[in-house]
Amino acid sequence: MNAMGHDEQDRDERPEPDARSGAVWAVVASDIGPLLLAATEAGLVTVVFHATDGVRDKALERLASRLGAAPVEDPGSPLLAEPIRQLRAYFAGERRDFALPLDWSLISGFNRQVLRELAAGVPFGTVVGYGDLASRVGQPGAAQAVGMAMGANPLPVVVPCHRVVESDGGIGGFGGGLETKRQLLALEGVLPEPLF
Numbered sequence: 001m002n003a004m005g006h007d008e009q010d011r012d013e014r015p016e017p018d019a020r021s022g023a024v025w026a027v028v029a030s031d032i033g034p035l036l037l038a039a040t041e042a043g044l045v046t047v048v049f050h051a052t053d054g055v056r057d058k059a060l061e062r063l064a065s066r067l068g069a070a071p072v073e074d075p076g077s078p079l080l081a082e083p084i085r086q087l088r089a090y091f092a093g094e095r096r097d098f099a100l101p102l103d104w105s106l107i108s109g110f111n112r113q114v115l116r117e118l119a120a121g122v123p124f125g126t127v128v129g130y131g132d133l134a135s136r137v138g139q140p141g142a143a144q145a146v147g148m149a150m151g152a153n154p155l156p157v158v159v160p161c162h163r164v165v166e167s168d169g170g171i172g173g174f175g176g177g178l179e180t181k182r183q184l185l186a187l188e189g190v191l192p193e194p195l196f
Contacts, residue, residue, distance in 0.1 A: 022040060022041055022069075022072075022079075023038055023039065023040045023045065023063065023067050023069065023071035023072070024038065024039055024071060024072050024073070024074040024077040024079050024080060025037065025038040025039075025060065025063075025071045025072070025073055025074070025080075026073065026074065026075035026077070026080050026084070027051045027056060027075075028075075028084055028087065028088075030087065030088075030091050031091045031183065031187070032049065032091075032176070032180045032183050032184065033049065033050050033051075033180075034050065034051040034052065035047055035048065035049065035051055035087070035157075036048035036051035036055075036056050036059055036060075037080055037083050037084065037087070038060075038063055038071050039077070039079040039080050039083060039103070040067070040079070040103045040105075041079065042101065042102075042103035042105070043100060043101030043102045043103040044083045044100050044101070044102055044103065044155060044158060045063070045067075045102075045103040045105065045106060045154065045155075046059070046063060046106060046154045046155060047154070047155050047156050047157055047158060049156065049175070049176035049177070049180060050176065050177075050180075066105075066106055067105075082100060083100055083158075086098050086099070086100060087157065087158075090157070090187075091187070093187070096123070096124035096125070096188075097123070097124060098158045100158060102119075102155060102158070102159070104116075106154040107152060107153070107154055110137075110139070110142075110145060110149065111148070111149040111152050111153075113137050114133060114134075114137055114145075114146055114149040114150075115149060115153055115155070115159050115161075117133065117136050117137050118133060118159060118160060118161065118163070118164065119158075119159045119160070121136060122160060122163045122164075124160075124188050125188045125189050125190060126163065126190070127163045127164070127165045127185070127190055128163060128164055128165070129143075129164070129165060129166065129167040130143035130144075130146045130147050130150075130164055130165075130166065130167070130172065131143040131146075131167055132167070133146045133164060134146045146164070147164075147172070147173065150164050150172075150173075150174075150175075151173070151175050153175070156175065156176060157184065160184075161174070161175075162174060162176075162180075162181045162184040162185060163185075163188075163190075171185075
C-alpha cells in the first residue's frame with residue numbers, strides 16, 4: 001500500500017525530530033497558481049496555495065515555528081523532485097493518484113484520521129459529503145468537525161480536500177478559494193470546465 005494507506009498509520013504517530021530539521025521548500029507554477037511545496041526526510045509536509053511573496057513568507061514562518069527550524073529554499077532537492085514531478089503530471093492530466101511519502105507531523109488526532117481516510121478512500125473523479133466522511137471514521141454527526149479538518153489540511157491537492165462537498169450538492173468551502181476548488185474538480189471531471 002502506498003504511504004497514504006492505513007498500513008503506515010501506527011508508524012507515523014512517532015515524532016521524527018531529526019527528519020523535520022532538514023525541511024526544504026520551493027515554489028512551483030501550476031494551473032491553479034503558484035504552489036509552495038515543503039518536504040522533510042519523512043516526506044512532503046505541506047502544500048500552500050497562491051504562494052505569492054507575502055503568502056509564502058507567512059507560510060514559511062508558520063512552518064519554521066512548527067518544525068523548530070527554518071526550511072531552506074532548494075528547488076533542486078531530491079526531497080522535492082518526486083512531489084514536483086507528480087503534481088505536474090496531475091495538472092497535465094497524466095496522473096490520477098499520488099504515490100508520495102507524506103510527513104503527517106503538522107496534523108494530529110481527529111483531523112489526521114479524517115485526512116488519512118480521505119487520501120485512502122476518495123479516489124480521483126469522485127466526491128464525498130462531509131457527513132459521509134465523518135461516518136467513515138466512526139463519527140457520524142461530526143460533519144462540521146470534518147469541515148474544520150479540511151480547513152486544517154496541510155497537504156491540499158495531494159490529500160484531496162477539494163473532493164469533499166456538501167450533501168445537498170453544494171460545492172462547500174475551500175481554503176484555496178472556491179474558484180480553485182472548481183478548477184480542481186473540473187480537472188478531475190466532476191464539474192464541467194468553465195466556459196470562460
